[in-house]
Amino acid sequence: MSSQLQVRTLRSLPEIEAIREVWESWPGHRDSDIDFCLMLIQAHPDVLRPHVLVAYRSGRPQSLLIGRAEHRPIEFRGGYFSILRPRAQILTFIPWGLRGDKSPETSRAFVEEILTSLRKRDADTAALVFVDVNSPIRMMARQLPSVFCRDFLAATKVHWKMELAENIDEVWRRFSGDHRRQLRRKARKLHAEFGEQIRVSSLRGPADVDRIMQDAEQVARTTYQRGLGVGFSATDEMRKRLSLQAQKDWLRAYILYISNAPCAFWIGSLYKGVFYSDYLAHDPGYDKHSVGTFLTMNTIEALCGEGAKGIDFGPGHSRYKQQFSNSRHEESTVYIFAPTIKGIGLNVVRTFLGLIDSALKMVLQHARLLSQVKRLARWRISQRETSSDTRAAYSSSCPGSHR
Numbered sequence: 001m002s003s004q005l006q007v008r009t010l011r012s013l014p015e016i017e018a019i020r021e022v023w024e025s026w027p028g029h030r031d032s033d034i035d036f037c038l039m040l041i042q043a044h045p046d047v048l049r050p051h052v053l054v055a056y057r058s059g060r061p062q063s064l065l066i067g068r069a070e071h072r073p074i075e076f077r078g079g080y081f082s083i084l085r086p087r088a089q090i091l092t093f094i095p096w097g098l099r100g101d102k103s104p105e106t107s108r109a110f111v112e113e114i115l116t117s118l119r120k121r122d123a124d125t126a127a128l129v130f131v132d133v134n135s136p137i138r139m140m141a142r143q144l145p146s147v148f149c150r151d152f153l154a155a156t157k158v159h160w161k162m163e164l165a166e167n168i169d170e171v172w173r174r175f176s177g178d179h180r181r182q183l184r185r186k187a188r189k190l191h192a193e194f195g196e197q198i199r200v201s202s203l204r205g206p207a208d209v210d211r212i213m214q215d216a217e218q219v220a221r222t223t224y225q226r227g228l229g230v231g232f233s234a235t236d237e238m239r240k241r242l243s244l245q246a247q248k249d250w251l252r253a254y255i256l257y258i259s260n261a262p263c264a265f266w267i268g269s270l271y272k273g274v275f276y277s278d279y280l281a282h283d284p285g286y287d288k289h290s291v292g293t294f295l296t297m298n299t300i301e302a303l304c305g306e307g308a309k310g311i312d313f314g315p316g317h318s319r320y321k322q323q324f325s326n327s328r329h330e331e332s333t334v335y336i337f338a339p340t341i342k343g344i345g346l347n348v349v350r351t352f353l354g355l356i357d358s359a360l361k362m363v364l365q366h367a368r369l370l371s372q373v374k375r376l377a378r379w380r381i382s383q384r385e386t387s388s389d390t391r392a393a394y395s396s397s398c399p400g401s402h403r
Helices: 013-018 020-025 034-043 104-119 136-143 168-174 177-197 206-220 224-228 236-247 284-289 291-306 319-324 341-366 370-397
Strands: 005-010 047-050 052-057 060-073 076-078 081-084 087-100 125-132 156-163 198-203 251-258 261-271 274-282 310-315 327-337
Touching (some): 020 034, 087 104, 136 327, 177 284, 177 291, 198 291, 206 236, 236 251, 251 291, 274 284
Parallel strands (some): 087 125
Antiparallel strands (some): 052 060, 076 081, 125 327
16 A cells, blocks of 8 residues: 555545544644534534545544635735625635644645645635644645745734643742732722622533623623624524533633623633633723733633643734733744636735735834724724614614514
8 A cells, every 4th residue: 555645535524523533532722623623614604514634644544634615705804994805615724723743744735635626626715724834834835836826925923822830829920020010009909999899700511601691792792802893792603612612611711790790701711721712801991990901810810720731822912912921933824725717816806905904004113103003993993883882772772673
């Protein structure tokens, strides 16, 4: 039998179940857990089917790259705002979805198989989401496609992590003196104003899902992230996601209440000793009280008490991630476009808009205006959301509004 790598594409749930034992034998990120992946495939309306690549050598599985075929919009953004959202057939290879062997040989085999699928018009584009910038698969994804199908943007994001200690006292000792003073000052200020009205609840079981959905939504709808269409949202898909995590005892949700009203939450999964942060937000009405920081420290203490080894904050720039993380690496999402009129057209439009966006950001940064523009954009989004909520409340109270 040939010792060369051979790649097989799994396109159905029964095919995936047939390799469950092998899949689970390779360590990996929470998002590449087989049950988590199957739940998302079945829960998300844009997903058409699985698209999982398995590399074999001499008939034995060596590695897998987890993906799914989707029909959804590709969003071309300018800063905080969506400019175009053309719908397309997309092969989405999930974040941190490579399990098993990650060598250059295996990475090349996977990218060549993706190129074959695109030539066969299985999709208009493929997206390898959040791959390490130093990984072989990112290098192959940027080098092997033809010049018209290659990603010329592939902007990077920093992925932040925090290694925890055996107890909260050791965590405090690792912070700088200035950081410790700021944290204690903020906690004292919050206690001085609200005292016994402050309560933090830890929720994790199947019976807690309804409460998490209700209370987190009450906070999330007040945030600027809602205006961007990101963050927590009380959808059917979210309920299925939280329910699965609760059934597996992964779910960890921490909600801060003041006068019995939720004002901040942090929701994630404790998976094989690592807390994967999914959703964190606070009511902007409590901005000056630093409720998010207060809840973060309470959560870290609770995780230390459970013996967690670390926190994975995920990619993206946020001040709190920088403040609490003690390790980081860079990642990027890399696109490969099909050698078709639509595929190449998508690449041209994406590259053109991306270059304009980058140039504008450079000009604003050089003029020291970028942070002000970001704050203005966030304020406008939050105001728009507040106005929408006010109109909805007024409409629902008017006679004949439920036609």
